[in-house]
Amino acid sequence: MLKIGYVRLGDEDANEQIRALEALGCQVVRTEAALAEGPTAPVLISILDFIGAGDQLVVNRLEELATTSHALLDIVARLEARGATLYVADAEISSQGEGGRALRAVLQAVGALEPEGARGRRGSPAEVQQIRALKRAGVGPVEIARRLGVSRMTVWRKLRELDAHN
Known part of the structure; x- marks a missing residue:
């Protein structure tokens, strides 16, 4: 062990x-x-x-x-x-x-x-940072959603917002 x-x-x-x-x-x-x-x-x-x-x-x-x-x-x-x-x-x-x-x-x-x-279900700034960090680490949107306990749509929406600001 x-x-x-x-x-x-x-x-x-x-x-x-x-x-x-x-x-x-x-x-x-x-x-x-x-x-x-x-x-x-x-x-x-x-x-x-x-x-x-x-x-x-x-x-x-x-x-x-x-x-x-x-x-x-x-x-x-x-x-x-x-x-x-x-x-x-x-x-x-x-x-x-x-x-x-x-x-x-x-x-x-x-x-x-x-x-x-x-429960981490709201779009807090910390959640956006976590999505950004996981995406940079090469984690896909579906896995990000699972890890954060949010919907895939939330992750896609936040990623789209991040791309629009870059």
Whole structure:
């Protein structure tokens, strides 16, 4: 089993966070800029695309992965689809077994209470930047829509607007 650590860099001491993940047995630790968020963060996306069956994604805190429960559920689902698990060190919870079922139930309950705007469904400036960044990275419009949780038409419309301004 490969343990892959993930740290979204912020104001805290990055070296301390990395050492904590290494102490948990992570053979690989990847870091990402604090501005990158959730399932659209390039380093996190590459981990989710690479991670294999039996592997484990390890984070110090749940909020390093995403800021909404819907995004967290998407990440857990992507890990499960690849046969991998999630371990959150500060809460000592895993997406495996009974704890995993409880984690998903809590995230679903919290997601039901989140305002619609928190789900990333509106055309925020951040969303436009994410579409632009993913397009520059060579990701197609259909995949961009899937990753951001928006319609394909929204992506096409935003790309057309971006092309008109260039």
